[in-house]
Amino acid sequence: MRFVDLSTPIDARGWEPEPLTHTVLSPAEGAVHMAEEMREHFGIEFDPAVLPDGELLSIDTLTLTSHTGTHVDAPAHYGTRGPAGPPRTIDQLPLDWFHRPGVVLDLTCAPPGAAGEDVLRNAMAAIGYRPQPLDIVLLNTGAAKLAGTPEYFTEFTGLTRSATRMLLDAGVRVIGTDAFSLDAPFTDMITRYQECGDPSVLWPAHFLGREVEYCQIERLANLDALTVATGFTVSCFPVKITGGGAGWARAVAIIDEE
Secondary structure, three states: OEEEEOEOOOOOOOOOOOOOEEEEEOHHHHHHHHHHHHHHHHOOOOOHHHOHHHOOOOEEEEEOOOOOOOEEEOHHHHOOOEOOEOOOOHHHOOHHHHEEEEEEEEOOOOOOEEEOHHHHHHHHHHHOOOOOOOOEEEEEOOHHHHOOOHHHHOOOEEEOHHHHHHHHHOOOOEEEEOOOOOOOOHHHHHHHHHHHOOHHHOOHHHHHHHOOOOEEEEOEOOHHHOOOOOOEEEEOOEOOOOOOOEEEEOOEEEEOOO
16 A cells, blocks of 8 residues: 555644744753652652753644645634534544545636636546535645745646535545645635625635534645545544534545555
């Protein structure tokens, strides 16, 4: 088997719309920290100098949203109303949604904005395959090349409501994209709303999740590294955050090369 990493790293050096900090306590600092914790919580005195090289363990501390890096959006992210009552949070979703056959659809020719059903149909025709129930559909929009820059959040292709609905009607319950969002860029949606006054152009793919329970994987990477459009497995289990509207995921494509 061959594994292809489809995940964007959480990197504090890149540009993010929400604050992201990453501090590291060195192994030497970790030894001092441990000694202080032992004294404060257990009343035990310990000299960290007795440790090899005076070092214990490093400690990473991050401040970020659950939508930073590659992550899975839960139905609870889309609002407080679901198709059958309160929407489920990320820790309540069935695990078998997140280890399923994968399908890559090439949307790289679509311009920034919202791609419609015709774009999806053309992408399916190009590979000779239509998604089956519980397939994980991955949208290769080409946005990943902008990751870490401000343009990543403004120049990408999302889906219209009807295009999203077409996938959900086929039984798909996890839709992934290499873009910042499954919807069109914020600037695109707001501009169209100001022009037409129709609120249905605002976050239609997300809001559809209030009617049909499904998840999005946003901010994928390396979709162009997949040498096949079907015939592989996607594993993208989200971190189990109690009550969370999203959870980070290490998305991986598993390709059987035999």
